[in-house]
Amino acid sequence: MPLFINRDQMFAHQVHLLEHKLRSKEERILELETENAILHLRLAECLGKLRREPEEDVRALTLPEHQRNAQKMTRSALFTLLSGVQAVKQELSELFAVYLSFATELEEKSKQLLEKVEQVSSVPNGHHGDGVQDLQAHVSALERSLEEERERCRAERQRRKNLHNTLVELRGNIRVHCRVRPVLHFDHVESSTSASGSAASEEVVTAFSDDTVMVNCLKTGLPVHNKMFEFERVHGPEDSQDAVFEEVKPLLTSLLDGYNVCIMAYGQTGSGKTHTMMGPELQVGNSKMQQETQQGIISKAAEELFRLISEKPAEIHTVEVSVMEVYNNEVFDLLARDELGSAVGQRRDIITTSSGTIQVTSLTHLPVGNASEVMQIISSVLKLRAHCPTLIHPDSSRSHLIVTLTISSKSPNALALARRLQRAKKDMQRSTQKEWWSPRCRRANPTAQLSSDELFASSSASPCLSPSLSPCPSPRPSISQAPFKTKLQLVDLAGSECVGMSGVSGAALWEVSCINRSLSALADVLGALAEQSPHIPYRNSKLTHLLQDAIGGDSKLLLMLCVSPTQKFITESLQCLGLGTRVRQVQKEQPRRKGNTLRVK
Known part of the structure; x- marks a missing residue:
């Protein structure tokens, strides 16, 4: 009986x-690109420190011996990091070369396999068994090699995530930055309660170093007393918006890894919170480059988020935005529409779900596809936010603004599998082969003698045959999608102020209160979190109740302190810096990643 082989x-x-x-290699390239980007950020930090070395060398002459040794160790660590970045670049270039050559290799392998099948089919019947066995051994070797590559890719991906999140955890789940x-x-x-203009405008708060703020406490008849406050990062007046955001950017990588992130600006009125979060009011005459360099954290975070999403084309990510304000201890949805379709701020209630999470009832979520949207x-809704001119600031914000970006993600492997199945289905439907079986598959499956029409009919719902009808069952297990959601909360708090200094009166007094x-x-x-108190008073205010998940939950929180440099506002500045010092003592629970693992059946 002649032997037939389904080529x-x-x-x-x-x-x-x-x-x-090929897909495994592509995933590896994406992982290395992400790791390379993180190393570039760290290299930029290191280079910035190296550029300040001449000034530090002058100060180092007066430093104790143990501090000079610590600086030497730091320099050696920086050079080691630089060599590591160069090694990663080299490895990434090699992977790119492999990626470019893989398409050609795929085509060549296909031709070679087709030629082998033709040769085997032309060999006399007595030699068919040896050719099939050789092909089976070759296929088994390829399967083992692919499985090894898959395991290596999975291990590298997990290693990259662990390293990144370990770096973030070492900096603290609650990080405090300060901007002067x-x-x-x-x-x-001059105000009615302040001293003379020259004394009030004297600069007493300065960025002493990259992580230290120095405050000169001036008191009449007493010597000058300097107070030092240490934070994870301190920005001086000369630091640009880009420099501030560079310290925030590593947090955004955690979003696509399954962690919630919250960035909050805190400070008195006129200290630069809205400038830091939103950027200045852009005038019509400003150039596009000027506008981009002056963008705040909210705009840059949106751009970085969509950039990270674009680097993972195999995954499905949908982004929704919501905008709220807390005004006079009430929550308002700024994206709510009236009957005419105009945006109006409508009051909303805060509820606690059965799972313990905080939700705002009937909150409006709008889908977005890029940072511009x-x-x-x-x-379009900032005009709805409450503003009021004061003696301190001509356009002072009177409410807390909360912008939330909700990212819904789906399993990349499940999506890639669905696409491959669709392509396979089309290839099968174009096939004109009447019999689809081989000696090995016939022994394993007695139904292999079915006609191709019957096989195609049985696979109408799926391009791959079911295990009971498939002549060559796929060794890959079935994969189910596991979508998950993460949130990026960007908060521009209203500023604290002294009524006598701001000069407000009438109804504005209630706003200040x-x-x-x-x-x-x-x-x-x-403070209760720092003291590990058994009761945390979240419900004392709508603001703390709304941000309960970000403050005391499992999200990663960054508190950006904005302070004024002059003697006129030293009381508020000391209060703000003292709060930041207390926040650094908070020991939050370990952040939990959302469930984005694949369930293998």
Whole structure:
């Protein structure tokens, strides 16, 4: 009896394996690119420190011996890091070369396998068994090689995530940065309670180093007393918006790894919170380059988020934006629409779900596809935010603004599998082969003698045959999708202020009272967390209740302290710096990643 071999099936099986190997290489390249980007950020930090070495060398002459040894060890560590970055670059270039050559290799392998099948089919019947056995051994070797590559890729991906999150954890789940703004025109304006203009505008708060703020406490008749406050990062007046965001950017990588992230700006009125989070008001005459360099954390974070999403084309990510404000201890949805379709702020309630998470009822979520859409939506509703001119600031914000970006992610492997199955289905439907079986598959499956029409009919729901009908069962286990959601919360808090200094009166006094009470409630919550109190007063304010998941939950929180440099505002500046010091003592629970693992059946 003549021996028949399904050449199309064997060819499709080999192509399928090679495609899987190509996908593994692509995932490896993406992982190395991400690791390279993180190392570039660390290298930029190190180079910035190296550029300041000449000044540090002058100070190092007066430092103790153990501090000079520590600086030497730091320099050696920086050079080691630089060599590591160069090694990663070299490895990445090699992987790119492999990736470019893989398409050609795939085509060549396909031709070779087709030629082997033709040779085997032309050999006399007595030699068919040896050729099939050789092909089976070759296929088994390829399967083992692909499985090894898959395991290595999975291990490298997990290693990259572990290293990144370990770096973030070492810096603390709650990180505190400080930004000292420059002296502005309203610092020279005298108020009824301040001293003379020259004394009030004297600069007493300075960025002493990259992680230290120095405050000169001036008291009449007493010597100058300097107070030092240490934080994870301190930015001086000369630091740009880009420099501030570079320290925030590593947190955003955790979003796609399954962690919630919250970035909050805290400080008194006029200290630069809105400038840091939103950027300045862009005038019509400003150039596009000027606008991009002046963008705040919210705009840059949206751009970085969509950039990270674009680097993972195999995954499905959907992003939704919501905008809320807390005004006079009430929560308002700024994206809510009236009957005419105009944006109006509507009051919402806060509820606690059965799982313990915080939700806002009937909150409006709008889907967005890029950073420009995010900023257009935010800009369109900023006019609804409560503002009021004061003696300190001509356009002071009177409410707390909360911008939330919700990212929904799906399993990349499940998506890639679905696409491959669709392609395989189309290839099968184009096939005109009447019999689809081989000696090995016939022994394993008695139904292999079915006609191709019957086989195609049985596979109408799926391009791959079911295990009971498949002549060559796929060794790959079935994979189910596991979508998960993470949140990026960007908070621009209203500023604390002294009524006598701001000069407000009438109805504005109630606004000031609500702002100061909500900020005091925030300080009480953070203080209770630092003291590990059994009761945390989240519900003392709508602000702390709304941000309960970010403050005391498992998200990664960054508190950006914004302080004024002059003697006029030293009381508020000391209060702000003291709060930041207390926040650094908070020991949060270990952040939990959302469930994005694949369930293998």
